[in-house]
Amino acid sequence: MNPQASALDKFLDQHPKEENEDDVLIFRAVPGDHLRRLGGRSVFCLQTFKPESDALARLGAKIATETHTPCDLAIVFATKHKEETLYHMAQAVSLLNEGGRLVVTAANDLGAPSLEKRCAELIGGIQSFSKHKCRVFWGKKESARLDRALMASWLRAGELQPIQGTELLSRPGIFSWNRIDPGSRLLAECLPDDLAGCGADLGAGYGYLSRMLLSRSAAIDGLHLFEAEHKALEAARRNLAAFASATSLHFHWYDVTAGLPVDRLDFVIMNPPFHTGREAEPGLGRAFIRAALVSLKPGGRLYFVANRHLPYEKLVRTFASREKTLAESGGYKVMEVRKQGGDER
Ligand SMILES: C[S@@+](CC[C@H](N)C(=O)[O-])C[C@H]1O[C@@H](n2cnc3c(N)ncnc32)[C@H](O)[C@@H]1O
Known part of the structure; x- marks a missing residue:
């Protein structure tokens, strides 16, 4: 209660x-x-x-x-x-x-x-x-x-306002609303520049990761942003406006734990939530990982960041043919996971 x-x-x-x-x-x-x-x-x-x-x-x-x-x-x-x-x-x-x-x-x-x-x-x-x-x-x-x-x-x-030192807009009520989250920053640094096709950003917040990705990978022709907080999604819409002519952007006000309404994605990126209110809840992160891996096409790639102590590896291994830790720093780990099937090179 x-x-x-x-x-x-x-x-x-x-x-x-x-x-x-x-x-x-x-x-x-x-x-x-x-x-x-x-x-x-x-x-x-x-x-x-x-x-x-x-x-x-x-x-x-x-x-x-x-x-x-x-x-x-x-x-x-x-x-x-x-x-x-x-x-x-x-x-x-x-x-x-x-x-x-x-x-x-x-x-x-x-x-x-x-x-x-x-x-x-x-x-x-x-x-x-x-x-x-x-x-x-x-x-x-x-x-x-x-x-x-x-x-x-x-x-x-309480309205949209610039995050100091960035070109991003945000507002109170959004995750890490007035600074770039250090975990997200670490993930952004690790994202490859060869992602292409259609992908998704789960729990996209005000669009920081999507923006970093789109500014470095010209071969992305579709990106779905899924986010439960409406204030964040509206901020993301503004923060990604400059990319809308080159990439087909889809903004979903959506509970990712229900699974995704898209499939055969080429890639997914995310910094999944691991709290409901003030309580730590690794089950939430697991639901995000499951939703991502189910919606990837065989051979598709997932990139995510998580607190180092959170136990996601077992779940990842049930779907993945390959998994790799790309970085560990400041209490975070960034993982690259390749879904089973597809080109295994
Ligand atoms: C750790 S934050 C990452 C935000 C953003 N990607 C970033 O890097 O700044 C996780 C995000 O997931 C969103 N979220 C929490 N529960 C969710 C759910 N059930 N479905 C979709 N998004 C959710 C939160 O609102 C938050 O924006």
């Missing part, structure tokens, strides 16, 4: 529906009993992470990746990116009708006390309680005490 959702349940039990509180927006919504407790109101869930969005869809929730619809009650689930949570709080307040309530649920280890302080600076008149190692804090939108300059600065800080 998500502790932020459990803490929110307590709030909803203690603070019933207010008069004229009809339209509810939930930022970074997750499944949970709060959806039932909000009954009698029109609830709209915002979620940009595909597996969560799919889970909400299975419950019949109304979902979108963004909205400009006004609301009477706005609920924000904090995320591990502080700037993203501030952005969602600012967005929530900008969409609230006068007198509407903002409610934020934040785990203590996501910086709940500091978020509460920031929220008080934004709207004033905050109340709160602690439950399940989370804080829930809330207040009303009252224009007279709203700090509009602060709201505008949080909105700006």
